[in-house]
Amino acid sequence: MRLEVAIVRKALRTAAGQTRDILHGVSFSLRQGEICACLGPSGCGKTTLLRIIAGLDADFEGTLVLPEGYRTGMVFQEPRLLPWRSVAQNLRLVGGSSGNDLDEIVAALQLSRHLDHFPGELSLGLARRVAIARAFAVRPDLLLLDEPFVSLDAALASRLREELLALVLKRKTSALIVTHDIEEAITIADRIIVLSAAPGRLVAERTIETPRDALTRAHIAKLKDTILSVMTASGA
Amino acid sequence: MRKLIIKAIKPAPVWRPGKTRDLLLRLMPLALLLLLWQWLSPMAGARALPSPLAVLSVMGAEARSGRLLFALAVTLARVAASFALAMVLGTVLGIAMGRNKTIDRLFDPLLVVLLNLPALVVIVLAYIWIGLNEAAAIGAVALNKLPNTAVTLREGTRALDKNLDEMARVFCLPGGAKLRHVVLPQLVPYLAAAMRTGLSLVWKIVLIVELLGRSNGVGFEIGTAFQLFDVARLLAYALPFVGLMLTIEALIVQPFERHISRWRPHAA
Numbered sequence: 001m002r003l004e005v006a007i008v009r010k011a012l013r014t015a016a017g018q019t020r021d022i023l024h025g026v027s028f029s030l031r032q033g034e035i036c037a038c039l040g041p042s043g044c045g046k047t048t049l050l051r052i053i054a055g056l057d058a059d060f061e062g063t064l065v066l067p068e069g070y071r072t073g074m075v076f077q078e079p080r081l082l083p084w085r086s087v088a089q090n091l092r093l094v095g096g097s098s099g100n101d102l103d104e105i106v107a108a109l110q111l112s113r114h115l116d117h118f119p120g121e122l123s124l125g126l127a128r129r130v131a132i133a134r135a136f137a138v139r140p141d142l143l144l145l146d147e148p149f150v151s152l153d154a155a156l157a158s159r160l161r162e163e164l165l166a167l168v169l170k171r172k173t174s175a176l177i178v179t180h181d182i183e184e185a186i187t188i189a190d191r192i193i194v195l196s197a198a199p200g201r202l203v204a205e206r207t208i209e210t211p212r213d214a215l216t217r218a219h220i221a222k223l224k225d226t227i228l229s230v231m232t233a234s235g236a
Numbered sequence: 237m238r239k240l241i242i243k244a245i246k247p248a249p250v251w252r253p254g255k256t257r258d259l260l261l262r263l264m265p266l267a268l269l270l271l272l273w274q275w276l277s278p279m280a281g282a283r284a285l286p287s288p289l290a291v292l293s294v295m296g297a298e299a300r301s302g303r304l305l306f307a308l309a310v311t312l313a314r315v316a317a318s319f320a321l322a323m324v325l326g327t328v329l330g331i332a333m334g335r336n337k338t339i340d341r342l343f344d345p346l347l348v349v350l351l352n353l354p355a356l357v358v359i360v361l362a363y364i365w366i367g368l369n370e371a372a373a374i375g376a377v378a379l380n381k382l383p384n385t386a387v388t389l390r391e392g393t394r395a396l397d398k399n400l401d402e403m404a405r406v407f408c409l410p411g412g413a414k415l416r417h418v419v420l421p422q423l424v425p426y427l428a429a430a431m432r433t434g435l436s437l438v439w440k441i442v443l444i445v446e447l448l449g450r451s452n453g454v455g456f457e458i459g460t461a462f463q464l465f466d467v468a469r470l471l472a473y474a475l476p477f478v479g480l481m482l483t484i485e486a487l488i489v490q491p492f493e494r495h496i497s498r499w500r501p502h503a504a
Contacts, residue, residue: 080400118499
């Protein structure tokens with residue numbers, strides 16, 4: 001799985017008939033098994049970028065290179081579960097009949113007790129976990145996550161991050177994760193890309209060389225400072 | 237460390253009056269109506285408004301001769317056929333119009349014309365053009381109901397959730413699964429609404445169709461009773477049919493609605 005993104009320009013036609021640039025010059029690639037975090041201020045086009053890569057938006061100038069027959073798993077900003085299907089049905093519907101794998105994912109995300117519930121009976125945090133489980137259940141080659149851990153409490157978020165890492169390492173999945181949290185980006189990603197304020201340009205791309213388990217508080221703080229200064233300089 | 241407690245919100249039990257109380261509440265207006273009828277009957281005269289008991293005895297006689305049951309069965313068959321025809325064609329047309337702008341432009345004026353065309357005009361024209369036969373009768377009734385179903389389903393199709401559609405696309409749901417699990421469940425409330433209004437509309441028009449151009453069924457019997465000014469006979473045929481439609485509504489339509497909306501928390 002190797003993903004090549006080269007977006008020259010993505011514009012949006014407003015209701016008033018004007019065009020507004022959302023993305024301008026965003027190019028990067030993603031190797032197999034690599035986790036890339038995308039940072040940037042609100043409204044800089046991060047979600048648009050994910051939608052383009054997911055194939056939901058073909059109206060852009062540029063190219064997108066994806067291998068044949070890859071599977072995408074996506075976690076949207078909202079859970080987007082089918083309210084009229086139980087949790088188990090929601091998971092099975094996309095994951096096919098992959099019994100064992102599904103059981104493992106359900107156990108890892110501690111959802112076994114909720115399999116028979118309908119999404120309307122879940123708290124937002126639980127619904128988010130189901131949405132993450134669903135993205136894992138398709139056994140994706142490419143995982144796209146749009147602020148998946150936002151509004152979850154810190155302990156749960158950190159456990160889910162570990163699950164994500166385990167899955168990515170086990171299945172050699174490539175992942176692109178959009179986030180606001182710089183520390184999250186540093187602890188989870190192999191590489192970080194930073195977008196400027198709208199229209200989003202790629203202003204920095206940084207590979208984190210230190211292995212994840214060797215990251216110390218000092219490392220993280222130092223990296224965070226560098227990224228913050230890049231973001232401030234780009235008007236982000 | 238802070239302990240994390242996550243649990244699913246259990247649906248709170250919905251307060252419902254007891255079943256017997258519910259039934260009593262439903263039956264009370266009917267009982268009052270019956271009393272009013274009994275009270276008014278002597279004043280209006282037995283010819284204009286025969287008493288409930290008189291109607292019941294005519295009903296019994298008609299039932300014993302087998303005519304009542306035959307008329308009910310014939311009419312019910314016509315209702316079922318035209319209802320099914322109108323629902324299927326109306327649903328297909330409505331979804332197509334909701335999804336495709338060209339189809340919508342093409343059929344919209346036709347729908348407006350049909351919606352505003354009196355049922356009687358459609359029925360008479362169908363009898364003249366197609367002939368005094370079953371096809372004309374059922375077709376005319378279906379044509380009266382079809383635009384209403386199509387308009388309702390078009391609204392439902394336009395209101396489909398784009399977010400869920402995107403989800404289905406990203407996860408590459410096959411067409412059949414998408415229709416069954418993503419699209420149809422969203423259309424169910426619209427289908428149920430079309431069914432409800434449809435059933436009552438269809439059976440009313442079926443009676444007119446029978447009156448005008450058929451030689452059997454409840455509508456035909458009512459036509460005969462009208463010619464003889466026989467109100468007892470008229471009510472003896474009309475009331476059992478109303479009862480039959482109410483039973484169908486209570487035993488089929490409502491349980492169906494409850495079954496398909498069971499996922500809604502706190503459904504009333």
